[in-house]
Amino acid sequence: MMASFFFVGIISLAFAFAVLSRYGHARQSNRDFFVASGQFGTFLVFMLGVGETYSIGSLLGFPAAAERQGVSFVLWYMGFLILAYPVGYFVNPLIWKAGQRYNAITFADLFQGHFKSPFLEKIIVFNVLLCLIPLGELQFAGILNIVNWMHWNISPLATTSVAALLAFGWILISGIRAPAYVSVMKDLLILLVVIGVGFLAFRAIGSHGGYTDISRMGPVPDRQDELYAVSTIILQAIGFCVAPQMATFLFTARSARVVRRSQIAMPLYMLMFPFLYLVAVYVHVTKLPLPAANDVFMAAANALLPPWALGIVASAGVLSGLVILAGTCLVLGPLIARNLLPAVSDRIQGRSAKIAIALYLVFSVMAASHMSALMVTLTSFYYMGIIQMAPGLASVLWRIPAPPLGIAMGIVVGESVTISLVWTGARVGGCNVAIFGLAANMACIAMMWGGHRWYGRHRNT
Amino acid sequence: MRDSIRVLTALGIPFAAVVLSVPLLARSSVMIMGFPIAVAWLFFCLFLTSASMGIVWFVADRKRDDG
Numbered sequence: 140m141m142a143s144f145f146f147v148g149i150i151s152l153a154f155a156f157a158v159l160s161r162y163g164h165a166r167q168s169n170r171d172f173f174v175a176s177g178q179f180g181t182f183l184v185f186m187l188g189v190g191e192t193y194s195i196g197s198l199l200g201f202p203a204a205a206e207r208q209g210v211s212f213v214l215w216y217m218g219f220l221i222l223a224y225p226v227g228y229f230v231n232p233l234i235w236k237a238g239q240r241y242n243a244i245t246f247a248d249l250f251q252g253h254f255k256s257p258f259l260e261k262i263i264v265f266n267v268l269l270c271l272i273p274l275g276e277l278q279f280a281g282i283l284n285i286v287n288w289m290h291w292n293i294s295p296l297a298t299t300s301v302a303a304l305l306a307f308g309w310i311l312i313s314g315i316r317a318p319a320y321v322s323v324m325k326d327l328l329i330l331l332v333v334i335g336v337g338f339l340a341f342r343a344i345g346s347h348g349g350y351t352d353i354s355r356m357g358p359v360p361d362r363q364d365e366l367y368a369v370s371t372i373i374l375q376a377i378g379f380c381v382a383p384q385m386a387t388f389l390f391t392a393r394s395a396r397v398v399r400r401s402q403i404a405m406p407l408y409m410l411m412f413p414f415l416y417l418v419a420v421y422v423h424v425t426k427l428p429l430p431a432a433n434d435v436f437m438a439a440a441n442a443l444l445p446p447w448a449l450g451i452v453a454s455a456g457v458l459s460g461l462v463i464l465a466g467t468c469l470v471l472g473p474l475i476a477r478n479l480l481p482a483v484s485d486r487i488q489g490r491s492a493k494i495a496i497a498l499y500l501v502f503s504v505m506a507a508s509h510m511s512a513l514m515v516t517l518t519s520f521y522y523m524g525i526i527q528m529a530p531g532l533a534s535v536l537w538r539i540p541a542p543p544l545g546i547a548m549g550i551v552v553g554e555s556v557t558i559s560l561v562w563t564g565a566r567v568g569g570c571n572v573a574i575f576g577l578a579a580n581m582a583c584i585a586m587m588w589g590g591h592r593w594y595g596r597h598r599n600t
Numbered sequence: 601m602r603d604s605i606r607v608l609t610a611l612g613i614p615f616a617a618v619v620l621s622v623p624l625l626a627r628s629s630v631m632i633m634g635f636p637i638a639v640a641w642l643f644f645c646l647f648l649t650s651a652s653m654g655i656v657w658f659v660a661d662r663k664r665d666d667g
Contacts, residue, residue, distance in 0.1 A: 177652075208638060209636075210626055210636050210638050211626070213639050213642065214621070214626060214638060214639075214642070217639075217642045218618045218621075218622070218642065221614065221642065221645050221646060221649050222615060222618055222619075222649075224649060224653070225609065225610050225611045225614050225615070225649055225652065225653055226605060228610055228611070228656075229607065229611060237615060288633075359627055360626045360627060364626070365622050365623055365626055368622045368626070369619055369622050369623075372618060372619060372622070373619070373659050397662060399657070400657065403653045403657055404650060405650075405651060406645075406646045406647075406649040406650045406653075407647070407650045409646050410646060412643070412646075413635070413643050413667055416635070416639060420634075461659055483603060584654070590605050592620070594619075
């Protein structure tokens, strides 16, 4: 009863925060709605950017995979997140400047502004949509997982529908400002919850015979695991900065200086990971029964905390899912309205974006009812697609005159190669197969560029 | 501060610390404060990475007009 009281109270408070974020911005243009008119300072840009680290996927997926796979998983997962920030320290200010140069609201605007190719713009939109579609489903699956622990007698469809309505409500209230403001509350709660459960897990491990079993958590990595870890760390550290959500968050910043400064403290914000690791160790050592693979964190919280505190844990987890969901919607909506319907008025674009967001939420609710794959696996697929846009984005940032058709074909070829390798289960030396997709992508761009230049010279003579 | 030194300090140091830890520490059975050494090292890298970027910011980038 008390757990439900805390849960409903905290979610209601978050809704009040979303309403508060509208203060002073009652009449919003599309630019204000989607990227806050580029008015955010270091703190809010930091909260938006780092929110991706404190997602429901990290909260549930990290301890679950650490408990199952041990060091092999922790190395690549933490490794890529740590390196994403110094990569962003140099790349993100360039993305912000390109956004200013091309008056961009969406990731695809950068490509349209630089290459002036509607075909490439559409390829980027479809690729981003393909990558973002699993994210909505992922958040709902996590929310369902968490709400199950509240033991309410409500159907999964009702739970996800209420979550979708909440996220849509936030978006309608004040666009990107709502998830930015709620992020502050969400991150404070997540820190409190993770440190609290991690500390209790640490104490419980000590009274349960100590750390002798830790080294046996998951198999010892072999050479192939190491190669996979190194290739994934490099790919995803770059992919994290190329992600379309990141571009949207960067466009909310006041200046390139704000963007760069916000990166410095981000690695320190990952200090919840040692505590999540301790939770995994606790579950491993005590052999706590798990109803589902991703229940490691919630099972530990249930075992270690008084019943009323589970409401706080559940609300923190659900908020982290809702914030990422709202952020994803705010990337997806303008992509459809602005880049697929460029000829319509600003007002119609705004309405179309909201309709697209509503349809995406409905689709994700339906998809979540049938999803069973592990969250971390889905995240890996996401980066495999995102990374294929890196060569094109590099051309935009450093103003390289690569042919737009080459960039578009590179993305198609790179993704085809990656998906084929994943489907056939090929483990080429243990490397992350997206590396071969990226190599095919760049080879395709080089060939098209060479052909383009040869044709140009030949035509002139 | 020259650009190459900026990149080497803020990106090169964390990059070497994280990537080299995989072949050097992943299979070690040494434990530090209850954590496998590879995991403990990554936790240390959180501070190292922030410090690397912080140094470059305070020494060079803070004074740049474009950040």
